[in-house]
Amino acid sequence: MALSSKAVSAPGKVLLAGGYLVLDREYTGLVFGLDARIHVHIQPLHTSSGVTLSEIIVRSPQFKYAIWEYGYRWTGPDGGMQVTHLRVSALQKLQTNPFVETALSYALSYISTVAGPAINPASITILADNDYYSHTATDKETSMDRFSSFGVPLSEAHKTGLGSSAALVTAFTAALLVHYLSEDQFSLSNDAGRSRLHNLAQAAHCAAQGKVGSGFDVASAVYGSCLYRRFSPSLLESHGEPGTSGFAAELKSLVEESDPSTKWDTEIVKSAVKVPNGLRLVMCDVDCGSKTPGMVKRLLAWRKDEPEEADRIWKQLQEKNEGLAAELVRLAETESHDCQQLRERITGIRALTREMSKCSGVPVEPESQTRLLDACSSVPGVVGGVAPGAGGFDAVALLIEDREEVISELSGLLERWNHDEQQGSEARVGRVRLLRVREDMEGVRAEDPAGYEGWLQ
Numbered sequence: 275m276a277l278s279s280k281a282v283s284a285p286g287k288v289l290l291a292g293g294y295l296v297l298d299r300e301y302t303g304l305v306f307g308l309d310a311r312i313h314v315h316i317q318p319l320h321t322s323s324g325v326t327l328s329e330i331i332v333r334s335p336q337f338k339y340a341i342w343e344y345g346y347r348w349t350g351p352d353g354g355m356q357v358t359h360l361r362v363s364a365l366q367k368l369q370t371n372p373f374v375e376t377a378l379s380y381a382l383s384y385i386s387t388v389a390g391p392a393i394n395p396a397s398i399t400i401l402a403d404n405d406y407y408s409h410t411a412t413d414k415e416t417s418m419d420r421f422s423s424f425g426v427p428l429s430e431a432h433k434t435g436l437g438s439s440a441a442l443v444t445a446f447t448a449a450l451l452v453h454y455l456s457e458d459q460f461s462l463s464n465d466a467g468r469s470r471l472h473n474l475a476q477a478a479h480c481a482a483q484g485k486v487g488s489g490f491d492v493a494s495a496v497y498g499s500c501l502y503r504r505f506s507p508s509l510l511e512s513h514g515e516p517g518t519s520g521f522a523a524e525l526k527s528l529v530e531e532s533d534p535s536t537k538w539d540t541e542i543v544k545s546a547v548k549v550p551n552g553l554r555l556v557m558c559d560v561d562c563g564s565k566t567p568g569m570v571k572r573l574l575a576w577r578k579d580e581p582e583e584a585d586r587i588w589k590q591l592q593e594k595n596e597g598l599a600a601e602l603v604r605l606a607e608t609e610s611h612d613c614q615q616l617r618e619r620i621t622g623i624r625a626l627t628r629e630m631s632k633c634s635g636v637p638v639e640p641e642s643q644t645r646l647l648d649a650c651s652s653v654p655g656v657v658g659g660v661a662p663g664a665g666g667f668d669a670v671a672l673l674i675e676d677r678e679e680v681i682s683e684l685s686g687l688l689e690r691w692n693h694d695e696q697q698g699s700e701a702r703v704g705r706v707r708l709l710r711v712r713e714d715m716e717g718v719r720a721e722d723p724a725g726y727e728g729w730l731q
């Protein structure tokens with residue numbers, strides 16, 4: 275059967291409430307998918323000479339030198355598919371992309387257990403919506419295009435923290451599955467398909483990261499906005515590496531949950547997350563380099579050292595986070611526009627977060643973000659905001675009334691804010707920029723493969 279071109283996209287994320295707590299199955303996280311998506315297009319690889327290459331070529335044409343060529347070799351029914359990164363030219367330095375490479379070897383290994391080891395060559399193109407990276411001077415002239423050319427290598431792009439690797443691994447894995455498997459074997463439009471994609475993408479993402487995080491970013495890339503309870507980390511702590519004995523069978527069992535020991539206990543509750551009509555989320559990127567490394571390590575060390583204090587704060591925070599989700603649902607269902615309760619719940623979460631920052635010494639809501647959030651919250655039409663995810667200095671997420679005037683008031687405030695920050699004498703945080711993203715309830719979805727003209731080779 276001739277394979278056809280396919281395209282898939284997956285959303286970025288913002289963890290509005292539940293940062294750190296979500297690492298523990300006792301607690302949950304309130305995660306929103308964002309309308310900034312990563313798209314992956316896949317088509318059969320044709321060579322002009324008619325020679326068949328056993329290669330998969332991956333390009334990310336918005337970035338310089340972003341081309342990765344992979345050879346693949348079936349190591350037998352036991353070890354699965356081994357992927358080798360090939361050098362494009364003898365002169366070029368080998369730029370690795372661990373997320374692409376790991377997702378490729380995991381997906382091809384799984385596919386070989388379902389459809390057999392004959393894998394046709396393919397050409398894959400990755401395209402990211404513009405807000406995943408801060409724009410540079412060179413992309414100004416193309417900023418009206420659906421996708422920007424960033425004019426720099428991927429390693430020099432400044433990420434805005436929307437979860438590019440999770441959205442990428444999810445969309446990339448899904449694109450391979452829909453390309454190589456028949457509708458009967460895999461479909462994005464049924465629960466079994468989405469759950470297999472989730473399990474496979476979580477396994478690949480954790481392997482590429484070299485650690486087992488909470489997985490809220492991959493879960494929201496698959497399922498969209500939801501209340502998330504993580505899977506037991508032990509699920510992903512014992513399988514082998516691609517190409518090693520037993521890998522393919524272990525992966526198949528993990529993906530298809532065919533053995534009681536590989537049953538996933540992730541909980542995704544979509545009905546617990548809503549955005550009332552007339553409200554929306556916005557994100558601000560703070561240009562200050564990357565987050566303080568080791569925040570998670572330090573916060574968890576505090577929890578270990580001060581279990582009573584940490585448990586008290588975490589239990590209260592969990593209650594407040596659930597209260598925030600419940601209030602959003604209540605407003606959505608009653609179509610009420612009275613945001614007083616919502617405002618108070620956000621204020622309550624922030625107060626506890628600051629207490630956690632103080633007790634742990636980890637700047638989850640540092641003083642500079644307190645000032646920024648307070649200033650934003652005083653703009654008419656802004657309900658409130660938080661330092662999302664792990665917190666720190668690099669982003670804020672706001673809930674606002676969905677009106678153009680609120681956005682322009684907010685932009686005006688940020689302009690004055692940036693100006694004043696430049697004048698200030700103390701150590702200041704970086705420039706704040708309103709991103710053009712909002713919440714998106716939908717997770718991974720099939721896209722029209724004809725919609726990427728000009729970007730494919």
Ligand SMILES: Nc1ncnc2c1ncn2[C@@H]1O[C@H](COP(=O)(O)OP(=O)(O)OP(=O)(O)O)[C@@H](O)[C@H]1O
Pocket residue numbers: 334371372373374400401402428433434435436437438439440442
């Ligand atoms: N457009 C892209 N094309 C190819 N690879 C990409 C692309 N975007 C991200 N990646 C891969 O994901 C990596 C970035 O992942 P990382 O986890 O550091 O960031 P992130 O997921 O955006 O972070 P955060 O969790 O803070 O939002 C890149 O180094 C690259 O391997």
Ligand SMILES: C[C@@](O)(CCOP(=O)(O)O)CC(=O)O
Pocket residue numbers: 288289292293294295296297435487488489490570662663664665
């Ligand atoms: C601190 C943590 O709970 C959230 C990190 O979120 P973000 O990458 O800052 O969006 C870590 C995790 O859940 O894996």
